[in-house]
Amino acid sequence: MSGPALKEKLAARIRAHGPITVADYMATCLADPEAGYYITRDPFGKKGDFTTAPEVSQMFGELIGAFCLQAYLDLGAPKAFQLVELGPGRGTLMADLLRMASLRPEFVDAASLSLVETSPALRKVQTKTLEKAPLSPAFRDRFTDVPDGPLILVANEFFDALPIHQYVKTTEDWRERMIGLSETGGLCFGIGTGRLDDSDMPAATQDAPEGTILETQPAANAIAQEIGTRLSRHGGAALIIDYGYLKTAAGDTLQALYKHDYDDVLSHPGDADLTAHVNFETLARAAQEGGAKPLPPLEQGEFLLRLGLLERAGVLGSGKSHKIQKTIRDAVERLAAPDQMGTLFKVLAFSGDGQALTPFDMPAGTQQGFTHMRGGENG
Ligand code: SAH
Numbered sequence: 474m475s476g477p478a479l480k481e482k483l484a485a486r487i488r489a490h491g492p493i494t495v496a497d498y499m500a501t502c503l504a505d506p507e508a509g510y511y512i513t514r515d516p517f518g519k520k521g522d523f524t525t526a527p528e529v530s531q532m533f534g535e536l537i538g539a540f541c542l543q544a545y546l547d548l549g550a551p552k553a554f555q556l557v558e559l560g561p562g563r564g565t566l567m568a569d570l571l572r573m574a575s576l577r578p579e580f581v582d583a584a585s586l587s588l589v590e591t592s593p594a595l596r597k598v599q600t601k602t603l604e605k606a607p608l609s610p611a612f613r614d615r616f617t618d619v620p621d622g623p624l625i626l627v628a629n630e631f632f633d634a635l636p637i638h639q640y641v642k643t644t645e646d647w648r649e650r651m652i653g654l655s656e657t658g659g660l661c662f663g664i665g666t667g668r669l670d671d672s673d674m675p676a677a678t679q680d681a682p683e684g685t686i687l688e689t690q691p692a693a694n695a696i697a698q699e700i701g702t703r704l705s706r707h708g709g710a711a712l713i714i715d716y717g718y719l720k721t722a723a724g725d726t727l728q729a730l731y732k733h734d735y736d737d738v739l740s741h742p743g744d745a746d747l748t749a750h751v752n753f754e755t756l757a758r759a760a761q762e763g764g765a766k767p768l769p770p771l772e773q774g775e776f777l778l779r780l781g782l783l784e785r786a787g788v789l790g791s792g793k794s795h796k797i798q799k800t801i802r803d804a805v806e807r808l809a810a811p812d813q814m815g816t817l818f819k820v821l822a823f824s825g826d827g828q829a830l831t832p833f834d835m836p837a838g839t840q841q842g843f844t845h846m847r848g849g850e851n852g
Contacts (some may be wrong), residue, residue, distance in 0.1 A: 493652060498742070541710075542573065559631040560628060757823070772819060
């Protein structure tokens with residue numbers, strides 16, 4: 474089944490049952506069993522629609538490996554724990570993470586690896602990428618299928634792919650934004666009868682002008698709460714990296730990416746990637762409701778610099794050709810520069826018992842080091 478066929482399937486459903494929510498639309502476009510975006514393809518890299526941080530450079534996964542290793546040691550090096558990645562894409566982050574973490578063989582000996590992945594196509598790619606890794610993955614359909622026990626969990630660009638709801642401010646109140654059919658039969662936005670739950674309405678948006686859009690992310694929050702519950706019962710740490718905002722605010726963040734370019738959200742259902750910015754405030758609150766202790770979030774650039782991005786870049790580039798050194802420098806820029814992924818992406822960590830997690834417990838200010846490097850002094 475191809476994209477145009479998915480458009481027709483959506484139109485038929487709307488003709489039969491009426492307009493659908495933005496969440497239904499997102500879930501169908503991304504995960505329809507026949508034509509869902511992630512179900513049918515490997516969307517990453519130059520030929521795909523977008524490039525994620527692990528695909529930019531091995532340094533990203535390696536530094537997250539260093540985070541996991543430290544978290545494991547801070548947990549008191551448990552004899553057995555669950556190492557989990559949500560939405561592993563090509564498996565690149567996990568391969569780089571395991572290469573770094575296996576510097577301490579007891580980490581690998583204690584870990585059982587679960588990959589939470591719904592896409593059969595990507596499970597195949599992940600299996601191949603991890604062929605030579607020191608751990609074999611068990612695939613899970615959802616986080617709740619991961620066996621109990623102390624947990625170290627990572628998720629990069631996973632939560633942005635989960636369905637969101639949108640509400641529109643009308644003269645009376647906030648009404649759910651829906652997708653229906655225009656007079657010519659194409660997909661179009663409209664306003665439904667569903668109302669925004671008062672508990673989802675931040676005070677700051679009460680006087681918002683008509684037409685303002687507010688988003689909620691019940692699917693993402695439910696998973697964060699489950700992770701929180703697991704951490705509070707068995708201990709451990711979770712690391713969530715995504716683009717998003719730290720305080721609830723109004724705004725339409727739903728976006729489509731098609732062949733490395735922004736696309737109209739309704740134009741290529743199933744053929745374009747659909748994402749929404751993650752609301753880290755409600756995500757942290759949900760984890761807390763589950764029983765975990767969220768730590769103050771960091772921007773990705775600051776997080777990576779604190780973990781030693783520049784030092785790692787220096788080691789990788791040492792003695793290499795100018796061309797390779799330039800590639801490494803470009804990757805550092807891409808991952809950490811404020812005008813690239815450095816500030817748009819946020820990193821949220823939570824632990825089971827409020828234990829400090831490196832580098833969230835380190836003093837701020839490492840961005841200076843970054844400016845220094847931009848001057849070209851790092852090899
Ligand atoms: N973490 C990877 C990939 C990000 S893309 C990287 O950084 O490169 C999102 C990933 O989440 C894909 O692997 C996709 O198949 C998976 N995914 C999306 N929705 C999911 C869901 N509901 N349950 C499990 N996996 C999901």
